[in-house]
Amino acid sequence: MTTPAVKDLLGVLAYGELVAFERIAADASMAPTLNDKIALAAFADAEFRHYEKISQYLTRNDIDPADAMAPFVEVLDNFHNNLAPRDWLEGLLKAYVGDGIAADFYREISIHLDQETAAIVNDVLSDVGQTEFAVNRLRDAIASDPKVSGRLALWGRRMMGEMISQASMVASSRPALQELFVQSARDPQTAEQLSGLVNRLTVAHSRRMDALGLAS
Amino acid sequence: MTTPAVKDLLGVLAYGELVAFERIAADASMAPTLNDKIALAAFADAEFRHYEKISQYLTRNDIDPADAMAPFVEVLDNFHNNLAPRDWLEGLLKAYVGDGIAADFYREISIHLDQETAAIVNDVLSDVGQTEFAVNRLRDAIASDPKVSGRLALWGRRMMGEMISQASMVASSRPALQELFVQSARDPQTAEQLSGLVNRLTVAHSRRMDALGLAS
Structure with a gap:
């Protein structure tokens, strides 16, 4: 598995999980009730389990995790700094949407991976019931205050935009990673394949927003 | 185990672990290196495992965890709000000292508990190597910049003071809890026993500060 591309992919995935853990745990301090805090803490903890796996x-394959994660620290920190939720609902939507887009993206990628790496990636991305809690709580909040939906719809669009923008930066700075999910970065079909990927991610994002009754 | 005192004790312990998880995870964002962030995230995760146990x-004993924790939310949130670390080293000392004082306190209490509850409490408080990381990093920081030690010594004293003050508030508002660790709250020896407990906790705190070369 020790190709530069796989090291990059697992590095960005690992750091993504680690920083999601940290941010979601911090967002739990905004929970309106103790049961909400417990649920969001469990969500954060699931991200830490993913990071650990x-x-x-990486360690079993003689790769230092910090070394693999280092190239992605700045871009992922920027992503989170640009999207600091202002309240509990924004934090919850961020966890739900962010987790969903990341899962879609890595699943697209995993078909190009060796079997063992793909198994790890799919295991890490398996939903352990966290999403259901977020969807239920968001639906309740939208139902009880219609003004919430406009604000959250906007927040969801900002997130998708920020993710595409940061992902493009990662792709352009890490050619090995880019080659992983296009047949060849020098292939004329590359641009088309990349835009196909972005389209599929956008459609899946819209479905998630639809499930909440939010415009995407 | 379902005495009001045991419910209170496990409630305050559970919420203490949950909020420690949340705060330590948030403090990981101040880590100066990726390896430090990983280590502090693992520290936070250990607190979440404790909370879960x-x-x-509680659930096995037909007690709703949120119900048991509720009376202690305000006092523990106040404790953390009053002691928001300003940087990485303050966060690290807070995790180390806070974890240590809490462990000493619950160990003192556990001798008054039924065997099963005492086993849970001791299991939860078992150090899983997190302390060693904190001690090593704090010692390095103090050795490389002598000015750090004065500031951290002061921070350690503030923490101990805040803990005693909040613990007194908890004890006075929860008579059942108080009766757990004094033979009887109506016993004339109560005050003496409480001050004995505070003395032992203070001595143990001084030893922890000494281990870092900090005045307590």
């Missing part, structure tokens, strides 16, 4: 897999 | 024990 990838980290252990 | 107590929560599951």
Whole structure:
């Protein structure tokens, strides 16, 4: 598995999980009730389990996890700094949408991976019931205050935009990673394949927003 | 185990672990290196495992965890709000000292508990190597910049003071809890026993500060 592309992919996935853990745990302090806090803390903890699995897999393959994650620290920190939720609902939508887009993206990628790495990636991305809690709580909040939906719809669009923008930066700065999900970066079909990927991610994002009754 | 005192004790312990998880995870964002962030995230995660063990024990005994924790939310949130670390080292000392004082306190209490509850409490408080990381990093920081030690010594004293003050408030508002660790709250020896407990906790705190070369 020790190609530069796989090291990059697992590095960005590992750091993404680690920083999601940290941010979601911090967002739990905005929870309106104790049961909400417990649920969001469990969500954060699931991200840490994911981080640990990838980290252990890297270590087993003689790759230092910090070394693999280092190239992606700045871009992922920027992403989170640009999208600091102002309240509980924004934090919850961010966890739900962010987790969903990341899962779609890595699943697209995993078909190009060796079997063992793909198994780790799919295991890490398996939903452990966290999404259901977020969807239920967001639906309740939207139902009880219609003004919430406009604000959250806007927040969802900002997130999708920010993710595409940061992902493009990662792709352009890490050619090995880019080659992983296009047949060849020098292939004329590359641009088309990349836009196909972005389209599929956008459609899936719209479905998630639809499930909440939010415009995307 | 379903005495009001045990419910209170496990409630305050559970919420203490949950909020420690949340705060330590948030403090990981101040880590100067990726390896420091990983280590502090693992520290936070250990607190969440502890929370989960107590929560599951409460549920097995037909006690709703949120119900048991509710009376202690305000006092523990105040404690953390009054002691928001300004940087990475303050966060690290807070995790180390806070974890240590809490462990000493619950160990003192556990001798008055039924065997099953005492086993849960001791299991939860078992150090899983997190302390060693904090001690090593704090010692390095103090050795490389002598000015750090004065500031951290002051921070350690503030923490101990805040803990005693909040613990007194908890004890006075929860008579059942108080009766757990003094033979009887109506016993003339109560005050003496309480001051004995505070003395032992202070001595242990001084030893922890000494281990870092900090005045307590």
